[in-house]
């Protein structure tokens with residue numbers, strides 16, 4: 001994909017779901033720096049998303065927009081259609097769709113509720129599939145690509161106590177491979193499986209215990225967490241790599257070499 005920084009009205013467009021902060025925001029920032037126009041999707045973090053868009057629009061006029069929506073809308077065909085139209089009409093095209101939005105929390109066997117299943121499957125598998133399907137015609141027009149943020153715990157070794165999340169990411173992993181087959185040659189589909197890149201915020205319902213944090217850190221051969229910019233670089237690499245599809249790239253500092261089941 002060639003990016004012409006001078007002609008911002010023809011610059012390619014990247015949509016990143018759940019992109020107001022953390023890894024999503026790093027992807028948006030890096031893509032914008034490379035000349036993309038960006039659509040920052042968010043749900044609860046609209047304030048942060050608007051601040052990010054304002055910062056980017058100060059650098060380049062009309063280059064960043066915010067769309068606020070609960071991805072639960074994929075359960076309603078009419079709302080999904082409206083969301084899809086809002087995405088397409090924002091800049092008139094879409095070149096790269098990044099599935100970044102996610103929920104992540106433990107679901108110990110014995111305590112698993114239908115609500116956990118619905119919420120974790122929604123963000124980590126169902127919405128990525130239905131949104132990919134909805135945007136497929138536009139991505140075909142642009143010969144674009146889909147990039148999914150996955151988890152090493154959805155590939156081989158599960159994260160202890162997180163059965164539903166592990167299952168959801170495993171489904172998403174298979175979505176990447178299935179769509180890569182079915183949408184070729186017009187749309188490429190790839191994934192990035194993360195290890196521990198940025199820990200959940202301590203004051204959120206996704207927070208890890210101190211023991212979990214110690215176990216994770218001690219299991220990383222690189223002896224440190226990753227940084228969101230590692231992921232952003234990989235997204236941009238996949239976006240421009242016209243002969244890569246169906247590939248899952250692991251970014252985990254070597255963690256998947258050392259973990260066995262839930263034991264770090």
Ligand SMILES: NC(=O)c1ccc[n+]([C@@H]2O[C@H](COP(=O)([O-])OP(=O)(O)OC[C@H]3O[C@@H](n4cnc5c(N)ncnc54)[C@H](OP(=O)(O)O)[C@@H]3O)[C@@H](O)[C@H]2O)c1
Nearest residue numbers: 018022023042043044045070071100101102194196197198
């Ligand atoms: N952090 C890591 O080290 C790590 C490790 C392995 C895999 N990953 C994967 O990498 C991606 C980014 O990780 P992260 O830690 O930066 O993600 P995150 O902070 O846990 O979540 C990203 C965003 O998802 C959005 N979201 C959640 N539920 C939503 C819903 N129902 N509708 C719309 N948006 C919703 C939230 O947006 P709002 O705040 O706007 O509500 C949230 O800010 C995720 O797919 C994650 O599974 C991350």
